[in-house]
Amino acid sequence: MNREILRIAIPSIITNITIPLLGIIDLSIVGHIDSADGGALAIGAISVGGLIFNMIYWLFAFLRMGSSGLTAQRFGREDGAGERRVLRMALTVAVVCGVGIFALQWPIEWLAHIIIAPTDEVWALAITYFHIRIWAAPAVLSLFALNGWFVGMQNSRFPMYIAIGQNLLNIAVSALLVFQFGLGVRGVALGTVISQYCGLAVALFLVRRIHLHPADGTIDTARELSLADFFRVNRDIFLRMICIIAVTTAFTSFGARQGDMLLAVNTLLIQLFILFSYFCDGFALAGEALVGKYVGAKSHERKMMCVRRLFGWASGVTLLFTTIYFFAANGILRLLTDDTSVIDAAQPYLPWTLAIPLAGFATFMWDGIFIGATATRQMLYTLAIAAAVFFVLWFWPMALPTNHHLWLAFVVYLVVRSVVQTAMARKVLRG
Numbered sequence: 001m002n003r004e005i006l007r008i009a010i011p012s013i014i015t016n017i018t019i020p021l022l023g024i025i026d027l028s029i030v031g032h033i034d035s036a037d038g039g040a041l042a043i044g045a046i047s048v049g050g051l052i053f054n055m056i057y058w059l060f061a062f063l064r065m066g067s068s069g070l071t072a073q074r075f076g077r078e079d080g081a082g083e084r085r086v087l088r089m090a091l092t093v094a095v096v097c098g099v100g101i102f103a104l105q106w107p108i109e110w111l112a113h114i115i116i117a118p119t120d121e122v123w124a125l126a127i128t129y130f131h132i133r134i135w136a137a138p139a140v141l142s143l144f145a146l147n148g149w150f151v152g153m154q155n156s157r158f159p160m161y162i163a164i165g166q167n168l169l170n171i172a173v174s175a176l177l178v179f180q181f182g183l184g185v186r187g188v189a190l191g192t193v194i195s196q197y198c199g200l201a202v203a204l205f206l207v208r209r210i211h212l213h214p215a216d217g218t219i220d221t222a223r224e225l226s227l228a229d230f231f232r233v234n235r236d237i238f239l240r241m242i243c244i245i246a247v248t249t250a251f252t253s254f255g256a257r258q259g260d261m262l263l264a265v266n267t268l269l270i271q272l273f274i275l276f277s278y279f280c281d282g283f284a285l286a287g288e289a290l291v292g293k294y295v296g297a298k299s300h301e302r303k304m305m306c307v308r309r310l311f312g313w314a315s316g317v318t319l320l321f322t323t324i325y326f327f328a329a330n331g332i333l334r335l336l337t338d339d340t341s342v343i344d345a346a347q348p349y350l351p352w353t354l355a356i357p358l359a360g361f362a363t364f365m366w367d368g369i370f371i372g373a374t375a376t377r378q379m380l381y382t383l384a385i386a387a388a389v390f391f392v393l394w395f396w397p398m399a400l401p402t403n404h405h406l407w408l409a410f411v412v413y414l415v416v417r418s419v420v421q422t423a424m425a426r427k428v429l430r431g
Contacts, residue, residue: 001302001305001306001309002309002313004286004290004306005283005286005290005306005309005310005313006286007156008151008154008156008285008286008289008290009156009282009283009285009286009313010282011156011157011159011160012151012156012159012160012281012282012285012286013278013279013281013282014160014163014164015147015156015159015160015163016278016279016281016282017278018160018163018164018167019163025167025170025171025174026046026050026170026174026188026192029171029174029175029178029188030042030043030045030046030178030184030185030188041121041122041125042125042184042185044118044119044122044125044126045122045123045124045125045126045128045129045185046126046129046185046188048112048116048118048122048123048126049126049129049130049133049189051116052108052112052116052126052130053130053133055112055245056101056108056137057140057141057144058241058245059238059241059242059245060094060097060141060144060238061144061237061241062233062234062235062237062238062241063090063093063094063097063141063144063145063148063234064144064145064147064148064151065148065237065288065371066090066148066230066233066234066237066371066376067086067087067090067144067145067148067149067152068148068149068151068152068285068288068289068292068371068372069152069233069288069292069371069372069373069374069376070086070152070225070229070230070233070292070374071083071086071087071148071149071151071152071153071292072151072152072153072154072288072289072290072291072292072293072295072296072372073152073292073293073295073296073372073374074086074152074225074296075152075153075154075213075292075293075296076292076293076294076295076296076297076299077296077297077298078213079213079296080212080213080214080215080216081215081224082224082225083152083153083212083213084212084215085224085225086149086152086225086230087145087146087149087207089225089227089230090145090146090148090149090230091142091145091146093145093230093234094138094141094142094144094145095138095141095142097137097141098137098138098139098140098141098142099137099138101134101137101141102134102135102137102138105130105131105134109127109130109131112130125185128185128186128189129185129186129188129189130189132186132189132190132193133189133192133193135193136192136193136196136197139193139196139197139199139200140196142200142203143162143196143199143200143203146200146203146204146207147159147162147203149207150203150206150210151285151288151289152288152289152292153210153212154289154290154293155210156285156286156289158203158206158209158210161202161206162199162202162203162206163199165198165199165202166195166196166198166199167195169194169195169198169199170191170192170194170195173190173191173194173195174187174188174190174191174192174195175191176191177190177191178191232376233374233376234376236376236377236379236380237371237376237379237380239380240376240379240380240383243380243383243384243386243387244383244387246387247386247387247390247410247413250390250391250394251266251270251406251410252266252267254394254406255267255403255406258402258403261341261342261345262345262403264337264339264342264345265342265345265346265349265403266349266403266406268333268336268337268342268346269346269349269350269352269353271336272325272329272332272353272356273353273356273360275321276317276318276321276356276357276360277360277364279317279321280314280317280318280360280361280364280365281364281368283310283313283314283317283364283365283368284364284365284367284368284369284371285368286310286368287306287307287310287365287367287368287369287371287372288368288369288371288372289372290306290372291303291306291307291368291369291372291373292371292372292373292374293372294306295372295373295374303429304429307369307429310365310368310369311362311365314361314362314364314365315361317357317361318357318358318361321357322354322357322358325350325353325354325357326354329350329353330343330350333346348404349403349404349407352407352410352411355411356411356414359411359412359414359415359418360414360417360418361418362418362421362422363382363414363417363418363421366417366418366421366422366425367379367421369425369428369429370421370428373428373429375424375428378421378424378428379421381420381424382417382420382421382424383417385416385420386413386414386416386417386420387413389412389413389416390409390410390412390413391409393408393409393412393413394406394409
């Protein structure tokens, strides 16, 4: 069981770490342009453009998570027709949504300008970047669906290969277009689009390398996945993502109201949470694949063994990161910034970085397990409750400095997610 978990978790962790590189690569390339189309304005434009796409694509994460759990269950019961049906449904929805995003690019531009409100100079370059990268929306969402399907088919290596290949190609093509052809921000955006469509082409090719179970009609048709079932699962995950976005956006907004210094402190400290989440998410993805497989195979004993081992690995990761943050949090901050004033201002809030892994590891594991069991309605209820607690706690008067009050609300939000899902787990795992 440990080998099975690590076989899926390790490539997933590598994939998680490589995903942010697309944005980092774009920033590093424009940061070295010696022209009016480079420098601080270009860096700001890439940051704004990247933020717009993060806001859009985060809403469509259901395409990956929903595909994973549904596919894993059909893999577990050796339902080849079901495996193919999930893939067709997921890709169809992804392409339709991607085309819809492309068609709505001007309303999205208008709304993004109101929300982000950058300077006119930065916005002019950001919109150039945005209107080129938007062409890749169908490819990006299709890759969400395909990566979820690969994980459901117990293969997390293919998403890793695709992510690494995309990043390498993005470096090469963007650098060529920027430094050889002088396309500036346009070249960076075009390089990203090319790498994303190439990643999709590779993913579609790798689908043919996946061993599918025979579609021989021996599976009970009453258990066949319906379009209504597919949309029910993905609707719940979509609404859950809105709750998560509401909390994370509010956390950033409430921090920004305290001034530039505390905004910078919170931005740096939240990177420690994100780093921890990359590792825990790898084991959560293993939970999606393996729990889904055992639910489909009706192997309750193996399912429960998998859950126990997942929590064992998550506990080890939590202990590791808590220890690292206890002894080396300042060293990590120095890697992120040379500004000693920001590092000094962060000191009173470092204890919260120790609380985050302890508060959050259980909810990461339950998320993966619940997705594997397609218990998406329970996940939605959990996030709705936890988000409500976050906002109530934030607006509740407290004799605490404002930023400590904010971090307390965020940590309690993670604790509530863990506690509510743990309370629901018995019923979910019994099903």
